[in-house]
Amino acid sequence: MKFRILYNSLALLIAVILCISCKKDKTAAPAQLAVSPSEVLFTTDGGLSEITITSNTKWNISNTASWCTATASVTEGNGKITLNAQSNTDTSERSVVITVSAGSTLKEIKVRQSGKTNTYNIPPDSTGMGSTAVQLAAKFKLGINIGNTLEAIGGETAWGNPPVTQALIDKYKQAGFTAVRIPCSWDQYADQTTGKISDQWLDRVKQVVQYCVNDGLYVVLNIHWDGGWLENNITTSAQASVNAKQKTYWGQIATAMRDFDEHVMFASANEPSASDATAMNVLLSYHQTFVDAVRSTGGHNVYRVLIVQGPSTNIDYTSNLMNTLPADPTPNRTMVEVHYYEPFQFTALSDDASWGNMFYYWGQNYHSTIEPTRNATWGEEDFVLSAFPKMKAKFVDKGIPVIVGEYGAYRRTTPLDMDKHQASVDHWITFVTQQEIANGLKPFWWDTGGMIDRNNYTVKDQRSLDAIMLGGQ
Known part of the structure; x- marks a missing residue:
C-alpha cells in the first residue's frame, strides 16, 4: 500500500513537472x-x-x-x-x-x-477631334515603333540609339509608314515624393510627337515598361499605390500633350503582366484610372482616342479575360492593344533555352532539309489563321479597333540553310501583316534601329521593309 501511495505521488509529481515544462515551452517562443x-x-x-x-x-x-x-x-x-x-x-x-x-x-x-485637385481642368474642345476610334483607325494602316529610345532606362541614348530627329520620322514616312508608336519612360524623370515629371522631359517627348505630327503621321504615346512599376504589379496589394501613380503621371502627360489634335492617341501601359481573372480586374482599374485622368484634363483630351492593353497583350488571354472595358464618358473612343511574336522561338529567341530551341525556318513551304531540327514545330500559318480572328470577333466586329502594338521576326546569322531562313522571315512578315490587316487589326512593327538606320536614315534591312509593305497591300 505504501508503495502504491509512493508510486502515485511520484507519478503526480512527474505530471506536474511535465505540465510546467510544457507551459514554459509554449511561452518561450517570442512573438513574431x-x-x-x-x-x-x-x-x-x-x-x-x-x-x-x-x-x-x-x-x-x-x-x-x-x-x-x-x-x-x-x-x-x-x-x-x-x-x-x-x-x-x-x-x-x-x-x-x-x-x-x-x-x-x-x-x-x-x-x-492624395488631395483633390482641379488644376488640370479646362473646357472641352472638339476642334480637330471629330473621328471616332473606328474612323481614326481607318486613317492609318502600317505603323512602326521607335524602340529602345525614349523608353530606355538611363536616358534616351542609354541603349545605344541616338536622339530621335525630324529626319528619322521623315524617313519612316518615306518608307511607307502612316503611324508611329512611341514607347516612353516617365518614372525615372519624376520626383518620387511628389510624382512631378520633369518639365524638360515632357517638353522633349512633346517635341518628338510634334516631329510625327509634322509629317501627318498618327501617334501612339504610352507609358512603357518604365521599370515595371505598373507592368509587374498587377496585384491587389499594389493596386492602390499603382493607381495613384497612374493618375498622377497621366494627368501630367495628358496636360502636356493636350493641344495635339486627333493624330495623337494615348496608350495606358505596355505589356501588363496579367493572366487570370483576379489580375484582369486589377488591370481594369489601372485602365479606368488612365481614362479618368486623361478625360479630366479637358480640352482635346475629352475626345481623344485612348488605347487599353489586354492582359500580357496576349491574344488568348485578351480573348478569354478582357470582357469589360473601362467606362468612358466619351463614347466610341477606345481601342484595344495586343502584341504578336509567335512562335517566339522563330521570331526573336537569341539562344537555345531549356524550354525550347531556336527555329530558323517557318512556314509549310519553307522548312529546311539541310537543318531539319531547326524547322518550326508549332505557330505556323494555321496558328496565325486561328489567332487574329479572335480579336476580330471579340472587338473589331463590335466597333472597337485593335492595334498590334508590337510584332516582328528578325534575321539570324547562324542558319546553315541561309536562303531558306531569309525566305522564311520574309514569308512570316508578309503573311502575318496580311492576316492582321485582313482581320481589321493595325500592325506596328517593332524596330530598334535594325531596319532603319538611326544615324544616317538609310534602310539597313530592305527585305523586311519590302515584306511589310507587301503584306500591307
Missing part, C-alpha cells in the same frame, strides 16, 4: 509579427487595399483615422487587414500611421491619400 506592404498610397477617390499579417500569436490594431477603416479577417496568427479609404474632398494630402501590435512588438502601416 510582420506586415506587408508597410506603406499604402490612396488616390483622391479612395478605395480598398489589403495588408498581409504574418504572426504566431494574437495581435491588435490601433487606428486613429475616421477616413480610413482597418478591418481584420482574424486577430491571431496569419491574417489580412483590409483598409478602406473614403474619398478626399480636401485639396491637401492626408495621412495616418496604423499600428499593429503583438505584445511588445509593434509594426507600422503608413497610409497616405
Whole structure:
C-alpha cells in the first residue's frame, strides 16, 4: 500500500513537472509579427487595399483615422487587414500611421491619400477631334515603333540609339509608314515624393510627337515598361499605390500633350503582366484610372482616342479575360492593344533555352532539309489563321479597333540553310501583316534601329521593309 501511495505521488509529481515544462515551452517562443506592404498610397477617390499579417500569436490594431477603416479577417496568427479609404474632398494630402501590435512588438502601416485637385481642368474642345476610334483607325494602316529610345532606362541614348530627329520620322514616312508608336519612360524623370515629371522631359517627348505630327503621321504615346512599376504589379496589394501613380503621371502627360489634335492617341501601359481573372480586374482599374485622368484634363483630351492593353497583350488571354472595358464618358473612343511574336522561338529567341530551341525556318513551304531540327514545330500559318480572328470577333466586329502594338521576326546569322531562313522571315512578315490587316487589326512593327538606320536614315534591312509593305497591300 505504501508503495502504491509512493508510486502515485511520484507519478503526480512527474505530471506536474511535465505540465510546467510544457507551459514554459509554449511561452518561450517570442512573438513574431510582420506586415506587408508597410506603406499604402490612396488616390483622391479612395478605395480598398489589403495588408498581409504574418504572426504566431494574437495581435491588435490601433487606428486613429475616421477616413480610413482597418478591418481584420482574424486577430491571431496569419491574417489580412483590409483598409478602406473614403474619398478626399480636401485639396491637401492626408495621412495616418496604423499600428499593429503583438505584445511588445509593434509594426507600422503608413497610409497616405492624395488631395483633390482641379488644376488640370479646362473646357472641352472638339476642334480637330471629330473621328471616332473606328474612323481614326481607318486613317492609318502600317505603323512602326521607335524602340529602345525614349523608353530606355538611363536616358534616351542609354541603349545605344541616338536622339530621335525630324529626319528619322521623315524617313519612316518615306518608307511607307502612316503611324508611329512611341514607347516612353516617365518614372525615372519624376520626383518620387511628389510624382512631378520633369518639365524638360515632357517638353522633349512633346517635341518628338510634334516631329510625327509634322509629317501627318498618327501617334501612339504610352507609358512603357518604365521599370515595371505598373507592368509587374498587377496585384491587389499594389493596386492602390499603382493607381495613384497612374493618375498622377497621366494627368501630367495628358496636360502636356493636350493641344495635339486627333493624330495623337494615348496608350495606358505596355505589356501588363496579367493572366487570370483576379489580375484582369486589377488591370481594369489601372485602365479606368488612365481614362479618368486623361478625360479630366479637358480640352482635346475629352475626345481623344485612348488605347487599353489586354492582359500580357496576349491574344488568348485578351480573348478569354478582357470582357469589360473601362467606362468612358466619351463614347466610341477606345481601342484595344495586343502584341504578336509567335512562335517566339522563330521570331526573336537569341539562344537555345531549356524550354525550347531556336527555329530558323517557318512556314509549310519553307522548312529546311539541310537543318531539319531547326524547322518550326508549332505557330505556323494555321496558328496565325486561328489567332487574329479572335480579336476580330471579340472587338473589331463590335466597333472597337485593335492595334498590334508590337510584332516582328528578325534575321539570324547562324542558319546553315541561309536562303531558306531569309525566305522564311520574309514569308512570316508578309503573311502575318496580311492576316492582321485582313482581320481589321493595325500592325506596328517593332524596330530598334535594325531596319532603319538611326544615324544616317538609310534602310539597313530592305527585305523586311519590302515584306511589310507587301503584306500591307
